[in-house]
Amino acid sequence: MLESTREIDNLLKKHKNYREGCLNLIASENFASEKVRSYLSSEFGNRYGCYSTEDPKDREYTGNKYIHEFEMETQELVKDLFKAKYVDLRPIGGHMAGMGVVLGLLQPGDLVIEVSLKDWGHGLVGPMCEVRQFDETINVEYMEFDKNRAVDTEKLIKQVKERKPKLVIFGGSGTLFEEPVEELSPIAKELGTLIAYDASHVTGLIGAGVFQNPLEKGADIMFGSTHKSFPGPQGGFVVSNDKELIEKVGNTLSPSLVTSHHLNRLPALAASIIEIKKYGQEYGKQIIKNSRALAKALDKEGFQVFGKDRGYTDTHLILVGLGEFTDSAPAKYLEDFNILCSDDFSGSSPEIRVGTPEVTRHGMKEDQMKEIASFFKRALIDKEDKDTLKADIESFSRKYIGLEYSF
Structure with missing residues (x-):
């Protein structure tokens, strides 16, 4: 049992020394700059910035004058980076952001097509359905991949036309190539199918402008995390150009999944966005x-x-x-x-x-x-x-x- 801050310091030093001697090739990790990490210690970490989705100014707690200003400014940075009209920064992780999208956009009995775990999916809807309540209300199927580990576009289009899902979720933890968002988009619109994109792994590449921006290719909504290819603090986000969708997701996120949304990560996120815009x-x-x-x-x-x-x-x-x-x-x-x-x-x-x-x-x-x-x-x-x-x-x-x- 730890009994002093000196012991904490010693363990952190051991960790730092150990990791400096390791070759870190974990695709879901990155190394934030000292400037970005310094903002995680801001006083925001002890504050509550809870708000209603429809009116972010209506904060549940008092004393949020500058917290509100900062959160709205950070939202503008995220909107600009991902070319989105609407954003929600309350998910404290990419998985929570995905759950908010799934639960916010589906009705009982709806079908979702996503990437399976065997194809390096993030394990969103499939594992959710291991919980009995979700299994009884959500149906899930999986898209197929070709020998190059790319989504088989022809088979997916056929699957969507035959099965008419409510939601298709692209993206996963093993994304090698751009997914056929643009090819599926007109068919999805015709069928009333929504397209979501789990950008958790490629967020940094999208922000850097070196990988497809799903929102510009026809995705209705995008969610993800900010600490993989994106070298920021751990956390999640949801963006969309459809106000109705973002409000549905926001009303699902709060207050059922998150209330206090870890405000101390917002200054670090803002700094990492400014950093990625420059470099x-x-x-x-x-x-x-x-x-x-x-x-x-x-x-x-x-x-x-x-x-x-x-x-x-x-x-x-x-x-x-x-x-x-x-x-x-x-x-x-x-x-x-x-x-x-x-x-x-x-x-x-x-x-x-x-x-x-x-x-x-x-x-x-x-x-x-x-x-x-x-x-x-x-x-x-x-x-x-x-x-x-x-x-x-x-x-x-x-x-x-x-x-x-x-x-």
Whole structure:
């Protein structure tokens, strides 16, 4: 049990030293600048800014004069970044934002089509339906993917025409390529189907202008988080150009899912948006260059890298099959070498998801991606001595503890 702040400080120092020696390739993590992180300690963290969706000025608590001003200014930044007319910043995470969209837009018995967990979906509606009350009121089916791990557009259009869902949710935690939002949009409008986009993983790439903006391609609503390819504080958001939809979602979010919406993240979010407006395009382009370079290098080293026929990836991540090299949990195995990534066993064989947002932010470029690929080979194919390889990875990682594309 912790008994002093000195013990807290010591644990934080240990964590910092440990992570500086790790090669962080977790696609859902990033490294916020010191300036952005400093705002998380603002006095906002002890305040309540609860408001009604229809009138944000009508705050439940008093003393919100400048909190209201700041929240509205931050909303304007988000609107401008994502080219949206309406925004709700009350979700404290991307998953909560998604739940607000699903529960706010559906009627009992409606059908949703989303990305399944086996295709690196975020596990939104499917896991929700493990709760009996949701299972009795929401129906869910899954879109199909092709051999390159891209949405099969032809099959999806056929599925939508036949099944007539109320909602289609694009996006997930393994998005390699742009989804066919634009292709589905006219058909969805004709059928009365709504299109939502889970941008949690590609938020930073959208904000940087290097990936499709779903709202401009025909999506009715978009939700996500701000701490993956987007190098901001943890948190969620919902944006739309349809006032009725955003109000339905907002009335669902509050007060049933969230009341006190963690105001201390708003100054950090505002700072990260200003940062990405200044440095984002250069950062986003380098992320994609690094992803493709790493994918090509891993392929050359003998790994099965998905999406090869389409250039491997257009985002911050790549997917790698490891069935030939391991039948155990590869992420835990690699962690022993100080390589951090994510794995998945829901398909026929183990896969890892490798992301480049943080290593790019620390200054790594294409040449370093080749070195990283060699570390994977040494660990998984050559089965090299753990202590030797771990020491090499630590030495390599500690060369890149600075920060680029930031204040």
